[in-house]
Structure formats: structure tokens, C-alpha cells
Amino acid sequence: MKRSLLSVLFVFAFVSAPLGAQTPPFQPAIPDVPVLTQDGKSVRFYTDLVKGNTVAVNFIFTNCTTICPMLGGMFTNLQKHGGSGVKMISISIDPTVDTPRRLKEWSSKFHPGPSWVFVTGRQADIDQILKALGVYTSRPQDHLPLTIIGSDTTNVWTRNYGFLSGPELSKVVARVNDRAPRTTAGGAR
Numbered sequence: 001m002k003r004s005l006l007s008v009l010f011v012f013a014f015v016s017a018p019l020g021a022q023t024p025p026f027q028p029a030i031p032d033v034p035v036l037t038q039d040g041k042s043v044r045f046y047t048d049l050v051k052g053n054t055v056a057v058n059f060i061f062t063n064c065t066t067i068c069p070m071l072g073g074m075f076t077n078l079q080k081h082g083g084s085g086v087k088m089i090s091i092s093i094d095p096t097v098d099t100p101r102r103l104k105e106w107s108s109k110f111h112p113g114p115s116w117v118f119v120t121g122r123q124a125d126i127d128q129i130l131k132a133l134g135v136y137t138s139r140p141q142d143h144l145p146l147t148i149i150g151s152d153t154t155n156v157w158t159r160n161y162g163f164l165s166g167p168e169l170s171k172v173v174a175r176v177n178d179r180a181p182r183t184t185a186g187g188a189r
Helices: 002-016 047-051 065-078 100-110 123-132 166-178
Strands: 034-037 042-044 054-060 087-092 116-120 146-152 156-161
Touching: 034 047, 034 100, 034 123, 042 047, 047 054, 047 087, 047 116, 054 065, 054 166, 065 087, 065 100, 065 166, 087 100, 100 116, 146 166, 156 166
Parallel strands: 054 087, 087 116
Antiparallel strands: 034 042, 034 116, 054 146, 146 156
């Protein structure tokens, strides 16, 4: 009872906070580790999903009943409201439970289009990605409602806390894409 009350208060705090709260831009060194898609296809995280793309990344796990369905709904809204040109990546933060099959089943309620991929993998590889993006937590239940939006082309990356609408997410994507390319590399090459 105490844990569920804390979960409700935690979610309420983020829902009632100003939407789209962003931290200063950051430059992650994105690892090129192997991951599995919801279709069971093995891909390299940087090379196959991030390289040369603008991406929106969120963090979910299929047993979550609080913020993860809301994060899935955010990406559904991004697809509907100007999500073209952005690759959406939902990373399971509980890869020991979330097999490609479980991700496929969970994702089906959000009707993902071809630009939205769900990934899982070996715990060590997923942890490496989470640490690089600054979102690692040892317990999936403790993760934040966070969306990383960045461009490998412009090398502009943002962390967005809370639950943003599709139009709000689209505005962040546009700001990330509008920045002039930088000379330093943002990801592992």
C-alpha cells in the first residue's frame, strides 16, 4: 500500500509539473552495442538506429502499470502530430523480462509505425546505453518519465522530463533539427 501511494504521488508530481521541462543540452557518447528489436532482429544501437538520424528515446518496461503506458501514449501522439523525420526508440529497462515477444505484445496497443522501434538486449548492453544517456537506475520501478530527443546530424541532444503532448514533442524535434551542425562528434563511431 505504501509503495503504491508513493508511486501515485510520484506520477502526480510529474503530471502537475510544467510540461516539457528540459535540462541543458548534453552530448552523449552513444555506445554501439547489440540490441534486439520487438521483431527479434539483432541491430547495433548506434550504427543501425541512431547514426545519421534524429531520434526520440524513451524508457519503458512491460510490467509497468504507472508511467510506461503514458510514455507509450506520448510516442503515439508524436506519430500523429508531426513525428515524420524522427526515429522513435523505446528501450526496455528490464531486459531480463522483456523479450522481443513481450515488447511486440506490449507495443501493439500503441500501434507503432515503421519509424518506432522497441529494443531489449543483454542487461550489460542496455545498462551501457542507459548510463551513456544519463538515465540508469538499478530498479526499473524507479525510472523517471524522461524522453531524450537528439540529432546525430546536428549533435544537439535534450532531456525532456514529464509527459509532453505530440505537438510539444514535435517542437522539441524541430528545435533539435534546426541547430547548425557542430564539429565535434556526439556518438561512438
